Amino acid sequence: MKDPHRQGRPSPVPRVLAIAGSDSGGGAGLQADLKTFQELETYGTCVVTALTAQNSLGVQRVSAVPATLVADQLESVLADIGTDAAKTGMLPTADIVAAVASAIRRHGVDRLVVDPVRTATAGTALVNDEAFGALRDILLPLAALVTPNVPEACALLGVREDEVRTLDERESAARALLGLGPRAVLLKGGHAAGDECVDVLVGADGGTRFFAAPRLPTRHTHGTGCTLAAAAAACLARGHSAAEACGTAKAFVAAAIARAVPLGRGAGPLWHAAWREPGIRGSAPRT
Ligand SMILES: Nc1ncnc2c1ncn2[C@@H]1O[C@H](COP(=O)(O)OP(=O)(O)OP(=O)(O)O)[C@@H](O)[C@H]1O
Ligand SMILES: Cc1ncc(COP(=O)(O)O)c(N)n1
Numbered sequence: 001m002k003d004p005h006r007q008g009r010p011s012p013v014p015r016v017l018a019i020a021g022s023d024s025g026g027g028a029g030l031q032a033d034l035k036t037f038q039e040l041e042t043y044g045t046c047v048v049t050a051l052t053a054q055n056s057l058g059v060q061r062v063s064a065v066p067a068t069l070v071a072d073q074l075e076s077v078l079a080d081i082g083t084d085a086a087k088t089g090m091l092p093t094a095d096i097v098a099a100v101a102s103a104i105r106r107h108g109v110d111r112l113v114v115d116p117v118r119t120a121t122a123g124t125a126l127v128n129d130e131a132f133g134a135l136r137d138i139l140l141p142l143a144a145l146v147t148p149n150v151p152e153a154c155a156l157l158g159v160r161e162d163e164v165r166t167l168d169e170r171e172s173a174a175r176a177l178l179g180l181g182p183r184a185v186l187l188k189g190g191h192a193a194g195d196e197c198v199d200v201l202v203g204a205d206g207g208t209r210f211f212a213a214p215r216l217p218t219r220h221t222h223g224t225g226c227t228l229a230a231a232a233a234a235c236l237a238r239g240h241s242a243a244e245a246c247g248t249a250k251a252f253v254a255a256a257i258a259r260a261v262p263l264g265r266g267a268g269p270l271w272h273a274a275w276r277e278p279g280i281r282g283s284a285p286r287t
Contacts, residue, residue: 011084014042014237017077017109018230019070019100020089020117021050021062021126027269028054028120028223029089035272036230036252042237045081047073049100050092050126056222056264058122067095074103085111085237087229088139090126097134104142111236114143114182115229116152121222121267132156141181145242147229150191153177167198167210174202184242186211186232190224201246209243211250220260220268227270228253255280 018033026032030046037044049070053061077083086109091097104112118132119125127135136156140146153173154161164173174187184203192198194215201209231252235245256270258280263269274280 011082014085014234014239015045015081015083016042016230016234016237017045017047017083017086018089018233019047019049019074019086019091020226021052021092022048023052023054023223025055025222025264025269027056027267028226032223032226032270032272033087033089033230036227037234039272039275040231040234040238040248040252042084042234045077045083047077049096050090052090052126054120056266056268058266059120059124059126062092062124062126064092064096067093067099070096071099071103074099078103078107078109082107083109083237085109085113085233087113087115087233089115089226089229090117091131091135091139092127094128094130094134097131097139101138101142104139110144111233112143112145113229113233113236114139114146115225116140116146116148116156117225118152118155136180140177143182144236145184145186145232145245146177146182147186147188147225147232148177149188149225153187156180165192167200170200171202171208174200174208178202186228186246188225188228190221199246199250201243203242209246211246213250213254216254216257218257218260219266220262220270221257222267222269224253224257224270227256227272251281 023029034044174185177185189198199211231249232245255274259271259274
């Protein structure tokens with residue numbers, strides 16, 4: 001980003017900004033993002049877009065933060081601390097999407113990861129249709145990387161989910177998403193069938209990469225999407241390429257799922273500190 005107040009001096013630590021909703025249960029949203037940033041040895045800042053009353057069983061209540069307050073938070077962070085990368089999660093209204101796009105442009109944040117959050121795993125809508133359309137039209141063209149799951153990819157493209165089943169169909173869908181303007185697309189495979197979770201990366205270099213990891217037999221996967229996108233943003237802030245960032249992010253999320261904790265009566269959260277354990281990074285996916 002343009003960082004006039006640093007006058008060309010590098011930041012003492014990589015900085016990453018999360019622009020997302022709060023999850024009171026601590027498993028997804030901003031809470032997952034900040035834990036991930038810390039584990040990957042980056043300094044995390046956060047702009048709150050929504051408050052949710054949420055736990056392992058689902059989302060009980062959602063309240064959007066006024067767009068002007070989102071804009072003020074963005075200005076407070078970016079005009080002083082600055083950032084080396086940013087990541088968006090839950091952007092509940094079109095006004096909030098517009099405020100985010102405007103700040104990203106004005107401050108020249110070019111390492112932007114957009115996680116096109118739409119509904120919680122439990123099915124509750126987190127974002128209205130107008131906001132999702134605004135994200136597609138004005139935020140995706142600013143993204144270095146967008147990380148949809150299969151239902152989100154289908155909603156962005158306006159196609160049915162049964163048209164995006166096989167790996168070839170997922171690769172074609174990822175390529176079609178490049179047409180919406182992001183520089184790279186990681187189409188996640190958590191929702192696809194099979195013994196492996198295969199994520200497909202297509203990017204500006206024209207190539208395709210597959211990141212595969214065994215599908216872990218657990219229901220404690222609350223916050224996987226947020227964690228993956230946050231880890232990718234932390235890696236971009238460290239100066240890694242999109243492909244390197246996706247490889248590390250996949251390994252990070254796999255390790256955190258392997259050590260997920262059965263808290264609450266429903267889908268429990270990941271254990272982000274798994275990354276510190278000797279040997280756990282050995283669960284790195286094949287690429
Ligand atoms: N059971 C699992 N075992 C291993 N990896 C998984 C599992 N479920 C999801 N993943 C991986 O976690 C990451 C997030 O994928 P997923 O498709 O679940 O995203 P998402 O639906 O956006 O997540 P969320 O459930 O947080 O909304 C991907 O890298 C995916 O391959
Ligand atoms: C604030 C917030 N942001 C994102 C998600 C999506 O995560 P998941 O699909 O795992 O519920 C969520 N539940 N809450």
